Amino acid sequence: MMNTLPDNILTPAILLPEWLKEIEQAYLGKQMPGDETKMLFAIELARENVKHQTGGPFGAAIFNIRTDELVAVGVNSVVPANQSWAHAEMTAFSHAQARLGTYDLKGCLLATSCEPCAMCFGATPWSGVEKLIYGAEGDAARKVGFDEGDKVADWQNALEKRGICVVGPLLKEKANEPFELYRSMSGIVY
Amino acid sequence: MMNTLPDNILTPAILLPEWLKEIEQAYLGKQMPGDETKMLFAIELARENVKHQTGGPFGAAIFNIRTDELVAVGVNSVVPANQSWAHAEMTAFSHAQARLGTYDLKGCLLATSCEPCAMCFGATPWSGVEKLIYGAEGDAARKVGFDEGDKVADWQNALEKRGICVVGPLLKEKANEPFELYRSMSGIVY
Numbered sequence: 567m568m569n570t571l572p573d574n575i576l577t578p579a580i581l582l583p584e585w586l587k588e589i590e591q592a593y594l595g596k597q598m599p600g601d602e603t604k605m606l607f608a609i610e611l612a613r614e615n616v617k618h619q620t621g622g623p624f625g626a627a628i629f630n631i632r633t634d635e636l637v638a639v640g641v642n643s644v645v646p647a648n649q650s651w652a653h654a655e656m657t658a659f660s661h662a663q664a665r666l667g668t669y670d671l672k673g674c675l676l677a678t679s680c681e682p683c684a685m686c687f688g689a690t691p692w693s694g695v696e697k698l699i700y701g702a703e704g705d706a707a708r709k710v711g712f713d714e715g716d717k718v719a720d721w722q723n724a725l726e727k728r729g730i731c732v733v734g735p736l737l738k739e740k741a742n743e744p745f746e747l748y749r750s751m752s753g754i755v756y
Numbered sequence: 757m758m759n760t761l762p763d764n765i766l767t768p769a770i771l772l773p774e775w776l777k778e779i780e781q782a783y784l785g786k787q788m789p790g791d792e793t794k795m796l797f798a799i800e801l802a803r804e805n806v807k808h809q810t811g812g813p814f815g816a817a818i819f820n821i822r823t824d825e826l827v828a829v830g831v832n833s834v835v836p837a838n839q840s841w842a843h844a845e846m847t848a849f850s851h852a853q854a855r856l857g858t859y860d861l862k863g864c865l866l867a868t869s870c871e872p873c874a875m876c877f878g879a880t881p882w883s884g885v886e887k888l889i890y891g892a893e894g895d896a897a898r899k900v901g902f903d904e905g906d907k908v909a910d911w912q913n914a915l916e917k918r919g920i921c922v923v924g925p926l927l928k929e930k931a932n933e934p935f936e937l938y939r940s941m942s943g944i945v946y
Contacts, residue, residue: 573777576833577842577850579769587763643766649850650859650882651841652767660767660839669840685882688874688905692840715878716914724906 580647580657583620586611590639597634601699604629604677605736607636609701612654612679612744615641616751622712623744626654626678628662628671631697637674638662654678655686659693670694679741680707681734684715691728698725700734701741710745770837770847773810776801780829787824791889794819794867795926797826799891802844802869802934805831806941812902813934816844816868818852818861821887827864828852844868845876849883860884869931870897871924874905881918888915890924891931900935 571578582590589611598604604627611625622642630637640658644650655678663669671694680702682690690698704714718724722732735741761768772780779801788794794817801815812832820827830848834840845868853859861884870892872880880888894904908914912922925931 571851571855573781574772575769575851575854576772576776576830576847577770578854579765580767582764582766586766591763640766644859644882648853648857648859650853650861650884651846651850651879656841657766660841661761661765663838663840664765664768665761667838669834669838671840683882684878685875686878688876688878688907689841691903691905692834692873692875694840713881715881716908716911717878718906718908721906 585618593636599634608677608679616748623748624654626658629675631675684717697731775808783826789824798867798869806938813938814844816848819865821865874907887921893925
């Protein structure tokens with residue numbers, strides 16, 4: 567069974583949920599100094615994504631390292647978009663690259679509410695970001711049924727060797743809240 | 757410097773190059789029995805992508821395992837699309853999922869002209885495909901300057917353990933041709 571797909575499209579656009587559009591418009595270009603402030607923002611996106619039932623309990627954001635300005639947001643959109651690659655980190659990379667008009671996010675930082683899975687780990691060096699901060703550990707995601715995939719054991723070190731600074735886990739308890747909310751709302755684990 | 761990006765878009769659509777639209781229209785739903793036939797098709801996409809200068813020397817395709825029918829194509833589109841995640845395997849997954857209207861490609865096979873990089877390896881279980889066949893080895897990509905990333909050493913086995921059948925390297929010499937063409941045309945290695 568094949569759906570109709572416009573014949574000029576390789577990969578479809580993923581729409582920004584209405585609530586996220588409002589948050590982005592309010593915070594875009596705003597300065598958020600410090601890793602904890604940035605992390606709280608990413609965790610907030612994860613929680614709002616669960617609350618609005620627009621995807622899994624994961625949020626991410628891209629910031630300019632030098633100015634601390636918000637460049638782009640991202641949320642897990644796998645189920646509503648029917649796109650298995652649409653994890654929060656991936657949509658944040660894609661959104662930032664579309665906004666900046668480049669495939670290279672040099673000078674940028676990724677804040678993600680949870681440790682990256684195997685795919686998002688692999689995607690991080692290709693994105694060009696120079697720093698990655700994460701909240702919850704992979705175990706917290708596994709506990710609510712999300713598979714983190716097969717990563718090299720020393721994944722933080724592998725990124726550091728590529729010149730990407732890694733900070734985390736950060737605000738771990740706070741970062742677990744979206745998972746707890748997700749479980750209490752009994753979300754679909756894909 | 758921020759470009760204007762439509763305020764309702766999280767991730768942008770990636771357009772199908774004109775030459776690829778023609779190939780897809782000619783082969784969509786056609787049966788291609790056997791792994792080698794499928795691999796030759798993926799290699800052909802890689803070579804055409806170089807020839808038309810629409811991206812890196814990588815091609816991929818999704819087939820229905822039971823019927824051998826072509827479901828979707830994919831090519832590396834990183835530079836033209838300004839999207840670092842747009843590797844051939846990823847665009848093939850995304851294209852197939854958009855066409856079938858599901859994030860789960862169960863019953864499908866991924867044919868990729870080259871061993872998957874760390875990101876595409878991580879993305880494979882999330883895509884739902886049940887079989888992966890690859891042509892060239894990662895070394896061939898490294899020789900023309902493409903970084904394959906940090907994967908677990910026994911990546912084929914890691915996929916097999918998840919129930920994904922892995923076959924490759926397949927038609928290695930033929931699969932190296934897109935890299936040679938790319939080098940001779942001195943493409944941009946990002």
